[in-house]
Amino acid sequence: MDAEEKIDSDIIVIGGGAAGLMAAGKAAESGAKVLLLEKTDGCGKKILVSGKTRCNLTNSAELKNFISMYGNNGRFLFSAFHNYFRPELLDFLNNHGLATKVERGGRIFPVSDDAHDVVRVFKKYLSENNVQIKLNTKVNSIMIKDNAVCGVKTEHGNYHCKAVILATGGATWPATGSTGDGCKISASLGHNIVKLKPALVPLIAREQKLAQSMQGVSLRNVRATAFQGEAASIDSTLTPDCVYGRGEKKSPRSPVIESRFGEMLFTHFGLGGPIILLMSLAVVEALEKGPVSVLIDLKPALTREQLHRRLQSDLDKFSKRKISGIMKEYLPAKMIEPFIELTGIDKEKLAHQITAAERGKIVELFKALRFNIKSPLALEKAIVTAGGVALTEIDPRTMASRLITGLYFCGEVMDIDADTGGYNLQAAFSTGYVAGEKAAEYVIPSFKKTGSLRHKQR
Ligand SMILES: Cc1cc2nc3c(=O)[nH]c(=O)nc-3n(C[C@H](O)[C@H](O)[C@H](O)COP(=O)(O)OP(=O)(O)OC[C@H]3O[C@@H](n4cnc5c(N)ncnc54)[C@H](O)[C@@H]3O)c2cc1C
Structure with missing residues (x-):
């Protein structure tokens, strides 16, 4: 033509x-x-x-x-x-x-x-x-x-x-x-x-190796909460017990940006899956203001006290088992090793050797698996x-x-x-x-x- x-x-x-x-x-x-x-x-x-x-x-x-x-x-x-x-x-x-x-x-x-x-x-x-x-x-x-x-x-x-x-x-x-x-x-x-x-995009974590070690693990019924601030500095008790995001009537109070309950997954670069995609635009916008972290509550149905009691009871019941064996009751297999490593506990330790402080670390990690968000994946x-x-x-x-x-x-x-x-x-x-x-x-x-x-x- x-x-x-x-x-x-x-x-x-x-x-x-x-x-x-x-x-x-x-x-x-x-x-x-x-x-x-x-x-x-x-x-x-x-x-x-x-x-x-x-x-x-x-x-x-x-x-x-x-x-x-x-x-x-x-x-x-x-x-x-x-x-x-x-x-x-x-x-x-x-x-x-x-x-x-x-x-x-x-x-x-x-x-x-x-x-x-x-x-x-x-x-x-x-x-x-x-x-x-x-x-x-x-x-x-x-x-x-x-x-x-x-x-x-x-x-x-x-x-x-x-x-x-x-x-x-x-x-x-x-x-x-x-x-x-x-x-x-x-x-x-x-x-x-x-x-x-x-928008609706997976997030790249600074803890890429950690995410990679759990790559492919898909979690159901977890809560992911995005906070403005470095992950280590966030008070995990601020994790809300309701959903904050588009379509919800209530707005979150700082430093909470958004909180979602449902399904997510770990990828080789960080975090993905439905609830992460949903919160991603809020995270992208918050990244323009400063550091952003996502804390994952792996056991949102249980309070810290309930988790303490359940863990103590399991440690007592299976006192001769290794801690990694006990964790099978709580976590997908691929998450156990990285999880125990994060607590700093020797994975060979037997249940009856776990101290109260170590129990506290496990419970805290159940309630707040922390990631710093580097960026979203590219716009494309x-x-x-x-x-x-x-x-x-x-x-x-x-x-x-x-x-x-x-x-x-x-x-x-x-x-x-x-x-x-x-x-x-x-x-x-x-x-x-x-x-x-x-x-x-x-x-x-x-x-x-x-x-x-x-x-x-x-
Ligand atoms: C993987 C994926 C899954 C999705 N799933 C859903 C879903 O299930 N439900 C939902 O509601 N939304 C979903 N979305 C979003 C939804 O598909 C889009 O919002 C919607 O299709 C946008 O429609 P659009 O016509 O505006 O643009 P597009 O569908 O992007 O169409 C634009 C068209 O313009 C053409 N074009 C661009 N530039 C030029 C040019 N210079 N000259 C001539 N032609 C041009 C393109 O080739 C294209 O055909 C999904 C998106 C993706 C990527």
């Missing part, structure tokens, strides 16, 4: 992820002539890896709790969710032959447990509404005339249009195509970009990008830019991120729907919300 060849369309959608697919389909269904430009060789690549390839589409939480999962920026979504929320999404999917089911924690998945089925629905939706798709087409910039959008520049030439929907996603998992292009393009148009940070490794196009510059009712006429945003390119549970995809679908509808309204002066589909009437 020569540099000035144009496929004239009303609306160009940049990016064929969850948000862009929904936006393109909705805009076309509303009567606009739509061209979707996707830089990789296929649409919906991130949908395919989502929910461990099962695609956690949304969540059954009620609206207020749902919104709280996006932190302070959740309020921005009220209007979009008012327009298009879970029931509408599930109806849409059902009407396209995709049945869904609710699982633990209100997570909603396709009954087939196959993310491919979700992408198939969107491909069908776009094809039914005559959306033109160009793959392997990277958009480099948006063309502006008189402060209004008039087209886009790609590596293969320019395309003209009346409106652009920017749906380029965040900057994580670059193999899926999300490499932060949308933020660069938006910044070049004068939009402010809230600093990009990794995070599940979600926090930060993005500043929400103050986007109209939440329309997803339109407040700076450039005819420019719309949707999905992760905006400064929106949420906890795990289906919230990120719902935000992408809902904002995509609104951006598609409102962009169509903008390019088709006679647009009626309930009304006619222009290109189908032609």
Whole structure:
């Protein structure tokens, strides 16, 4: 194609992820002539890896709790969710032959447990509404005339249009195509970009050798608490007995940053697993202020006194056993040696030789296995990008830019991120729907919300 060849369309959608697919389909269904430009060789690549390839589409939480999962920026979504929320999404999917089911924690998945089925629905939706798709087409910039959008520049030439929907996603998992292009393009148009940070990301510990020695151990029913401060300086009795984090009503008191109960794991570089991912953004933000540590309570169901009593009773009962043998009752096998080493007790010591002070050390370590956090893994490794196009510059009712006429945003390119549970995809679908509808309204002066589909009437 020569540099000035144009496929004239009303609306160009940049990016064929969850948000862009929904936006393109909705805009076309509303009567606009739509061209979707996707830089990789296929649409919906991130949908395919989502929910461990099962695609956690949304969540059954009620609206207020749902919104709280996006932190302070959740309020921005009220209007979009008012327009298009879970029931509408599930109806849409059902009407396209995709049945869904609710699982633990209100997570909603396709009954087939196959993310491919979700992408198939969107491909069908776009094809039914005559959306033109160009793959392997990277958009480099948006063309502006008189402060209004008039087209886009790609590596293969320019395309003209009346409106652009920017749906380029965040900057994580670059193999899926999300490499932060949308933020660069938006910044070049004068939009402010809230600093990009990794969210839902594993944490690198300074005690890497310790973590490595327990690599692969997955712990259930433990409490991880993030504190502002060096691990050695934290008073472990400050570990709360309730959850602090997004979606919770109460806020923690310093030095506690966040506290979660559930499942985690040790990796070769530090800490990972569900509760660590959930607290990671708070840790990333706290690291900007100073040192951060994570204390793991391995026995949150027991108080120190209860643990003392139980340990004493076991030491008495199995007095001829080695301490490492006793620990089998308390810890996964791979943790025993590193754990005993941390207490400073000789692992060959017999139960009846354990002193009261040593018993105290064991109990303290059960209640507070300490790690200093060096950093999160790199942004590319995070599940979600926090930060993005500043929400103050986007109209939440329309997803339109407040700076450039005819420019719309949707999905992760905006400064929106949420906890795990289906919230990120719902935000992408809902904002995509609104951006598609409102962009169509903008390019088709006679647009009626309930009304006619222009290109189908032609
Ligand atoms: C491993 C993993 C698992 C996840 N699991 C879940 C889950 O189960 N539930 C949930 O709610 N969320 C989940 N998420 C998050 C969720 O997938 C994303 O928030 C969501 O897909 C974002 O959609 P999006 O359309 O905004 O962006 P993306 O899906 O990132 O799509 C952006 C698209 O734009 C294209 N693009 C980028 N730049 C350009 C350019 N210059 N020109 C043309 N095209 C461009 C990209 O190639 C890409 O196709 C997961 C994320 C990851 C990484």
